[in-house]
Amino acid sequence: MALMQIAEPGMAAEPHQRRLAIGIDLGTTHSLVASVLSAVPTVMRDHEGQYLLPSVVRYLGGGSVHVGYPAAAAAGQDPHNTIASVKRLMGRGHGDVQTLAGHLPYDLVPGEGMVRLRTVAGEKSPVEVSAEILRVLKERAVETLGGEPEGAVITVPAYFDEAQRQATKDAARLAGLNVLRLLAEPTAAAVAYGLDKGSEGIFAIYDLGGGTFDISILHLQAGVFEVLATAGDSALGGDDMDHALAEWLMREAGGNASDPLWRRRVLQQARTAKEALSAVDETLIVLAPSGRAAHEIILSRGQLESLMQPVIQRTLPACRRALRDAGLKLDEIDGVVLVGGATRVPAVRAMVEEFFRQTPLTDIDPDQVVALGAAIQADALVGNQREDLLLMDVLPLSLGLETMGGLVEKIIPRNTPIPVARAQEFTTFKDGQTAMSIHVLQGERDLVQDCRSLARFSLRGIPPMVAGAARILVTFQVDADGLLAVRAEEVSTGVRSEVVVKPSYGLDDEAIARMLQDSFAHGAEDVVRRRLSEAKVEGERVREALRTALAADADLLEPAEREALDKAGAALAAALSGTDADAITHAAEAVEAAAEPLVQRRMDSALRRAIAGRSIDDLGD
Amino acid sequence: MADSCFQCGAELGAPPALCASCGAVQPFRADLSLFAVAGLPETYDLDVQALRARVLALQKGLHPDRFAQAEPTVRRHSLEWSTRLNEALAILRDPLRRADYLLQRQGVDALGERVKVADPTLLMTQMIYRERLEDLVAARDMTGMEALRQEADTAGAHLVQRLRGLLATLPCTEPEAAGSAVRELQFLDKLLGEIDRSAESLQNA
Numbered sequence: 001m002a003l004m005q006i007a008e009p010g011m012a013a014e015p016h017q018r019r020l021a022i023g024i025d026l027g028t029t030h031s032l033v034a035s036v037l038s039a040v041p042t043v044m045r046d047h048e049g050q051y052l053l054p055s056v057v058r059y060l061g062g063g064s065v066h067v068g069y070p071a072a073a074a075a076g077q078d079p080h081n082t083i084a085s086v087k088r089l090m091g092r093g094h095g096d097v098q099t100l101a102g103h104l105p106y107d108l109v110p111g112e113g114m115v116r117l118r119t120v121a122g123e124k125s126p127v128e129v130s131a132e133i134l135r136v137l138k139e140r141a142v143e144t145l146g147g148e149p150e151g152a153v154i155t156v157p158a159y160f161d162e163a164q165r166q167a168t169k170d171a172a173r174l175a176g177l178n179v180l181r182l183l184a185e186p187t188a189a190a191v192a193y194g195l196d197k198g199s200e201g202i203f204a205i206y207d208l209g210g211g212t213f214d215i216s217i218l219h220l221q222a223g224v225f226e227v228l229a230t231a232g233d234s235a236l237g238g239d240d241m242d243h244a245l246a247e248w249l250m251r252e253a254g255g256n257a258s259d260p261l262w263r264r265r266v267l268q269q270a271r272t273a274k275e276a277l278s279a280v281d282e283t284l285i286v287l288a289p290s291g292r293a294a295h296e297i298i299l300s301r302g303q304l305e306s307l308m309q310p311v312i313q314r315t316l317p318a319c320r321r322a323l324r325d326a327g328l329k330l331d332e333i334d335g336v337v338l339v340g341g342a343t344r345v346p347a348v349r350a351m352v353e354e355f356f357r358q359t360p361l362t363d364i365d366p367d368q369v370v371a372l373g374a375a376i377q378a379d380a381l382v383g384n385q386r387e388d389l390l391l392m393d394v395l396p397l398s399l400g401l402e403t404m405g406g407l408v409e410k411i412i413p414r415n416t417p418i419p420v421a422r423a424q425e426f427t428t429f430k431d432g433q434t435a436m437s438i439h440v441l442q443g444e445r446d447l448v449q450d451c452r453s454l455a456r457f458s459l460r461g462i463p464p465m466v467a468g469a470a471r472i473l474v475t476f477q478v479d480a481d482g483l484l485a486v487r488a489e490e491v492s493t494g495v496r497s498e499v500v501v502k503p504s505y506g507l508d509d510e511a512i513a514r515m516l517q518d519s520f521a522h523g524a525e526d527v528v529r530r531r532l533s534e535a536k537v538e539g540e541r542v543r544e545a546l547r548t549a550l551a552a553d554a555d556l557l558e559p560a561e562r563e564a565l566d567k568a569g570a571a572l573a574a575a576l577s578g579t580d581a582d583a584i585t586h587a588a589e590a591v592e593a594a595a596e597p598l599v600q601r602r603m604d605s606a607l608r609r610a611i612a613g614r615s616i617d618d619l620g621d
Numbered sequence: 622m623a624d625s626c627f628q629c630g631a632e633l634g635a636p637p638a639l640c641a642s643c644g645a646v647q648p649f650r651a652d653l654s655l656f657a658v659a660g661l662p663e664t665y666d667l668d669v670q671a672l673r674a675r676v677l678a679l680q681k682g683l684h685p686d687r688f689a690q691a692e693p694t695v696r697r698h699s700l701e702w703s704t705r706l707n708e709a710l711a712i713l714r715d716p717l718r719r720a721d722y723l724l725q726r727q728g729v730d731a732l733g734e735r736v737k738v739a740d741p742t743l744l745m746t747q748m749i750y751r752e753r754l755e756d757l758v759a760a761r762d763m764t765g766m767e768a769l770r771q772e773a774d775t776a777g778a779h780l781v782q783r784l785r786g787l788l789a790t791l792p793c794t795e796p797e798a799a800g801s802a803v804r805e806l807q808f809l810d811k812l813l814g815e816i817d818r819s820a821e822s823l824q825n826a
Contacts, residue, residue, distance in 0.1 A: 221673070221674060221677055223681065224677040224678075224680060224681055226677065316824075317821075317824075320821050320824065321821070324817055324821065390680065390681050390684055390686060390687075391686070392677075392680060392684070416707075416711075417707045417710075417711070418707070419685065419700055419703050419704040419707065420704055420707055420708070421704045421708070477704070479685060479700055480684065480685035480686060480700065480703065
């Protein structure tokens with residue numbers, strides 16, 4: 001199948017007939033723009049021949065703005081007006097970025113809606129800052145292409161939620177770009193390779209950037225890209241390798257480790273050395289701590305690799321998790337694509353090769369591959385080629401409901417293809433319960449307090465029934481944009497209630513990764529807590545049932561039976577105030593055993609009451 | 622009797638979702654089985670690769686991304702078809718869920734809460750498997766875990782083979798036997814999941 005055939009020499013449209021389209025990789029640390037030029041996807045360079053644009057914006061007085069290298073160079077001296085890593089703030093509220101605030105030197109303006117930054121040029125939103133970056137890339141494209149692009153495809157992380165995607169679109173509009181589509185970064189990388197190979201199959205996209213790690217497993221067949229699973233760690237990247245090396249260098253050279261200036265200089269040298277060792281086997285580092293003699297260190301690639309090994313190893317749990325979620329074995333992976341500058345490090349490549357038991361695809365520059373894929377998709381969308389691609393996305397985090405005892409019942413597990421609809425039946429806990437509160441949560445952990453709350457609403461007007469008799473059907477529908485609608489309905493009466501959940505400042509990557517990690521770190525602990533919670537719910541149910549039964553029919557019991565039952569009831573109450581799940585379960589079982597005669601006689605008497613006054617003929621029905 | 626397009630009246634193919642003649646997305650049909658939604662005959666012995674290719678090809682025409690600019694009714698129809706196609710792929714690709722679905726179609730709830738596992742041999746087997754896994758985890762024995770995984774895999778493959786026979790003609794004439802095979806397969810599926818999770822946590826530790 002000719003997946004993205006555009007390179008047929010005779011078939012390529014004449015330059016003047018081609019419609020201009022660009023692909024943009026709007027990255028956390030740097031951004032790029034690419035376009036399909038004479039049938040070849042190509043990144044576009046600035047006047048100095050650089051294709052990477054640091055994603056840094058500096059606001060100066062008098063309305064002037066610097067973007068890219070000059071802005072990055074000023075970050076140290078003018079931190080409040082120099083915005084780096086703005087991608088982390090996109091679509092985020094003030095509350096969401098509090099956790100980031102410690103790392104960001106910006107002056108955040110408190111308030112509702114998306115976070116704003118106070119600069120010398122006034123308050124700026126992340127959308128406006130991103131638009132400055134996009135504007136520079138667009139200018140570069142206009143100069144290279146000799147005309148305005150008709151449209152652009154912009155890439156976003158697979159994990160980006162609705163609010164983050166919307167903010168990215170808004171930034172593009174602000175920069176005067178017509179957004180054809182937002183494309184997930186791993187998909188863009190696969191598109192770039194699909195062009196070269198014309199292949200079909202299952203691909204793992206290993207994306208190790210400066211500060212984030214993502215692994216996505218994609219299935220490519222008949223022009224449909226299906227995301228099978230995604231996982232990652234948004235607090236892990238090439239920067240961690242630089243820090244590991246810098247720490248070691250500081251220990252070797254001595255000097256004041258708490259001096260920020262010294263730290264920054266060592267970090268810079270660590271970075272340079274790491275890059276050098278991708279090409280050579282040894283490099284000389286000269287460190288001069290203030291007030292001490294210069295210290296020369298010869299660093300070999302082997303030493304560097306053993307320093308980086310712990311960081312690289314930390315990417316493996318996510319790889320295993322993604323494979324398991326996709327239901328795949330290692331030998332089912334047809335290809336591994338490397339994305340992100342940090343995958344240039346030979347030790348990373350070796351580890352990927354060892355883990356996936358195959359040589360990763362490296363023929364496309366890992367810094368460029370996402371932008372190139374976006375350019376190919378943009379070219380297709382403006383109609384330069386017939387073949388169109390469809391992306392089938394998945395839910396990045398599980399959705400569930402709060403049930404008794406503060407537990408989360410998962411309704412749709414993470415990595416389920418969207419759109420999706422799932423329904424689950426719940427019931428009432430107490431006799432005569434007429435309302436039920438529905439609490440929608442997102443996350444991987446078992447307990448409500450560890451998941452993100454998305455919405456709460458209640459279902460009212462349930463007719464009074466005995467506990468457990470009502471049938472409440474809760475339906476989750478997630479559409480193709482990841483938008484969730486929840487509906488609750490009492491089946492026998494048709495009483496219903498619904499809510500559309502649009503988290504305006506939903507989860508950020510960090511939160512997603514943290515929640516995923518926690519679910520693994522706390523797995524065993526969760527099991528214990530879940531068991532206790534379940535035992536408590538069951539114990540409370542038994543106690544409630546006993547109370548109801550005694551209130552109505554205590555006279556049916558012999559004094560000795562009553563005494564035994566009271567004793568069992570007291571033991572259950574005592575167990576319920578403790579934290580031993582087994583003790584609660586046993587006590588509840590003891591109550592049920594002691595209540596056996598009462599249950600029997602209650603049923604008999606209910607039956608007698610029901611048939612009183614009716615003839616045998618009536619009962620035949 | 623073939624369905625016809627609500628817009629142009631042309632005859633519709635299977636599934637009756639998209640009109641080949643005028644391209645209109647048809648109103649969603651909740652009455653169609655998961656097989657019918659994928660335009661496939663109802664059968665247990667199913668080529669999963671073909672199912673997947675079929676569903677993806679249909680998604681290419683029906684996915685909401687294709688109708689981003691369309692009017693709300695069309696978008697809703699597209700969403701409903703696309704959702705149901707995802708459900709069809711998720712359930713029919715899995716030998717366990719596929720068997721359960723076919724039995725449900727004839728009114729047999731093999732995995733329902735009311736069904737008590739009455740087979741003492743199965744209960745015994747389950748206990749033995751679980752104890753073995755616990756021992757292997759305690760001993761951090763990865764090789765043993767891999768062997769146990771293979772064993773469960775093989776047992777599962779045998780069950781699927783048996784189901785293939787039992788469900789060769791539909792409706793199934795031995796629903797009891799099929800139901801018990803489905804329950805056994807469900808247990809093995811859960812066990813495999815536990816083995817994977819245990820192995821993963823040992824690897825990550």
